[in-house]
Amino acid sequence: MNMPFDQHSLVKDIVNIFPQSSDLFKKNRLDFCCGGNRPLSEAAMEQNLDVPELMIQLEELYRKHNGTAENMEVWTETDSEELIEHIKNKYHRELEEELKMLSPYVTKVAKVHGERHQELGKVYELFYALKTELLEHTAKEEATVFPLLLELESADDEKRAGIISEIKELEKEHDHAGSILKQLREITEDFNPPIDACGTYRLVYKRLEALESHTFMHVHLENNILFPRFIA
Numbered sequence: 001m002n003m004p005f006d007q008h009s010l011v012k013d014i015v016n017i018f019p020q021s022s023d024l025f026k027k028n029r030l031d032f033c034c035g036g037n038r039p040l041s042e043a044a045m046e047q048n049l050d051v052p053e054l055m056i057q058l059e060e061l062y063r064k065h066n067g068t069a070e071n072m073e074v075w076t077e078t079d080s081e082e083l084i085e086h087i088k089n090k091y092h093r094e095l096e097e098e099l100k101m102l103s104p105y106v107t108k109v110a111k112v113h114g115e116r117h118q119e120l121g122k123v124y125e126l127f128y129a130l131k132t133e134l135l136e137h138t139a140k141e142e143a144t145v146f147p148l149l150l151e152l153e154s155a156d157d158e159k160r161a162g163i164i165s166e167i168k169e170l171e172k173e174h175d176h177a178g179s180i181l182k183q184l185r186e187i188t189e190d191f192n193p194p195i196d197a198c199g200t201y202r203l204v205y206k207r208l209e210a211l212e213s214h215t216f217m218h219v220h221l222e223n224n225i226l227f228p229r230f231i232a
Helices: 011-017 021-027 040-046 051-065 072-076 080-113 119-154 157-187 199-226
Strands: none
Touching (some): 011 040, 011 199, 072 199, 080 119, 080 199
């Protein structure tokens, strides 16, 4: 997969195209906000970084976050055990990582810009509510619900009813997470930052929108492909 940028691209442009690059830049003390208006190679050399090695790391990160789009038809034809492993590896693990990495940016933007942009207080509140809910939700799926689903074929009627009840509860949690995401989209005016927003401010909005897309695909796989197999 060819990246749509190279070492001669401006740091700020790379972050705009690929928001997760900010994690790598932050780790290497590359300023992508105020000092982002210069080529990546120049910024890297100033920090005595190995530019080819940095590009390798950037490409690995890009491939990880921009793999081929999900082919839903594949997963409708896959057995439940494989689908569950895919959900755990592709959605649960990536979700955990993104929530961890995004949290300090959300906190920083709310603290620095919250006085002038009061909606950021609500963004902070909604994000952390979403983070808590999603982490609790995925932990419950992996610890109890997914193992139960894989036992369903041999379950008696009483146990089957209990599993179906668990699925219904998960679907309610999906709806609530969707409601929080809807509020985030509304409060941010479709994730459009104000004209005076700094680079980090814009980064937060881009990553919140990406988190929304990731969560919607996650929920789709469960609500529309996995769960119907057990409650039809």
